[in-house]
Amino acid sequence: MRVFALCLCLTALMAAAPAQEPEVGTEDVVTLTSGKEVKGVILLQNAKELLVIDTLGRERKLQVKKIKSMRGPRADYPTYLEKLDLVYSARGTAKEAMSFALWCRRHGFAAEVNMHYWRALDIDPNYAPAREALGHRLGVNVWEVPTPSGSRMAEVDYFAMRAEKKTPWVFATAHARTKISGSLHDALIAATTTERLYGHMLHHLRQFSPVQELLTPLQVQIYPSRRDAYPESGEAKRGWVEPFTGEVGTWLDGEGAVDLPYAAARGYLRAIIRQTSKGEAEGLAGWLDEAIGSYFQVCLRPTEGLPDYHPGRLDVDLLERALQNDGPIDLDTLLGIGRDGLGDSKDPDGAYAAAYGLLAWLWSQEDPKRLQDFGKYLESALDDLSGQSQFRKAYPKSFQRKMEENWIDFLKKSVLRRDN
Numbered sequence: 001m002r003v004f005a006l007c008l009c010l011t012a013l014m015a016a017a018p019a020q021e022p023e024v025g026t027e028d029v030v031t032l033t034s035g036k037e038v039k040g041v042i043l044l045q046n047a048k049e050l051l052v053i054d055t056l057g058r059e060r061k062l063q064v065k066k067i068k069s070m071r072g073p074r075a076d077y078p079t080y081l082e083k084l085d086l087v088y089s090a091r092g093t094a095k096e097a098m099s100f101a102l103w104c105r106r107h108g109f110a111a112e113v114n115m116h117y118w119r120a121l122d123i124d125p126n127y128a129p130a131r132e133a134l135g136h137r138l139g140v141n142v143w144e145v146p147t148p149s150g151s152r153m154a155e156v157d158y159f160a161m162r163a164e165k166k167t168p169w170v171f172a173t174a175h176a177r178t179k180i181s182g183s184l185h186d187a188l189i190a191a192t193t194t195e196r197l198y199g200h201m202l203h204h205l206r207q208f209s210p211v212q213e214l215l216t217p218l219q220v221q222i223y224p225s226r227r228d229a230y231p232e233s234g235e236a237k238r239g240w241v242e243p244f245t246g247e248v249g250t251w252l253d254g255e256g257a258v259d260l261p262y263a264a265a266r267g268y269l270r271a272i273i274r275q276t277s278k279g280e281a282e283g284l285a286g287w288l289d290e291a292i293g294s295y296f297q298v299c300l301r302p303t304e305g306l307p308d309y310h311p312g313r314l315d316v317d318l319l320e321r322a323l324q325n326d327g328p329i330d331l332d333t334l335l336g337i338g339r340d341g342l343g344d345s346k347d348p349d350g351a352y353a354a355a356y357g358l359l360a361w362l363w364s365q366e367d368p369k370r371l372q373d374f375g376k377y378l379e380s381a382l383d384d385l386s387g388q389s390q391f392r393k394a395y396p397k398s399f400q401r402k403m404e405e406n407w408i409d410f411l412k413k414s415v416l417r418r419d420n
Helices: 002-016 077-087 094-106 110-123 128-133 155-165 184-205 260-277 286-299 316-323 331-336 348-362 368-382 388-394 403-419
Strands: 028-032 037-045 049-054 059-063 067-071 143-146 152-154 169-172 176-180 218-223 248-253
Touching (some): 037 059, 094 128, 110 128, 110 169, 110 184, 152 155, 169 184, 184 260, 218 260, 248 260, 260 368, 316 348, 316 403, 331 403, 368 388
Parallel strands (some): 176 218, 218 248
16 A cells, blocks of 8 residues: 555655755765766655655656665665664663764764764763763863863763753754753653654655655754743643744653654654645644644653654543543534644643544554545645645545544544453
């Protein structure tokens, strides 16, 4: 089904692909069987074709059978994710982190090399190769680190100064720039979680539609506390996405960044829509925006190291919440609410839960045709058109006739299975 959907929609997305030049040193290089090289950014790939935006901003469609090899950040991204998973898991070693840093330098991920040196020290504070790479020097029984002013100070004093001034760590990964005012370990895990989320989310969405590679990194700001995030009221309950800038925001509590996958997934969705439609994601349906965030929040659960990713995992408590107060919100009403509008409904928490339950049900369909129907709806959403009419157009009337009944039945049966 994935190959079918990619083949079906590749041509349409080519027409919408933005003409942007890649940053110097981050190009993918596609070598053809003729010996010619095409440099640029790989936006899309299926079993037959490859879409590349070359260094001059031109769209190039290449036949896979005429490609000899590929290298570069997008070509090497699956390997990058595997290494990222290993290094930032509970079983990662300092030596593996150092090796990953050097691999990143060779494969077009130079912006994050220092982050992986820091990860080596997060695992083993006395790992000398990482100390040397970061310019640290062993003084009298203490490690001395360089400061922004060009001087040096004992590491313990350096970290104390950062904590007192709430100086943020800023780490860049392949698709995000995470700024976090917290401990080094919290910063490393948050930055890595945000990147891994992108990889899982893109892979999942591409099962339905050929989603473009994101060209502009997602900006993520993580504050040291809720009060710092909302200094006037302190009323925030969850992470958020700034409507005009698209920046993701949240804060730290005792267990890390609050609802980071929820907020980042929504941020990535909006960024992809902005890039594909060349608009502002103003047409994004409120239910889809909320559901994407909640779905991937549920799929990523905290562990000792990185969060564990399990696609299809259900939060039955959330499904049960959708059934409270006389059942879920009316389907037509839910589909008609615009971006950021669910919070204004009579029962916001119930509406949020219903949105999550609707997406979980739609993605649980066993009939491949219904998953293809969702792919049609997702294509409209990427063009910044995801309202009720686009949803109804995507699904056949025969399926829609019992849609609300079957959706509620899914919610009830999921709760019953949990209780039994």
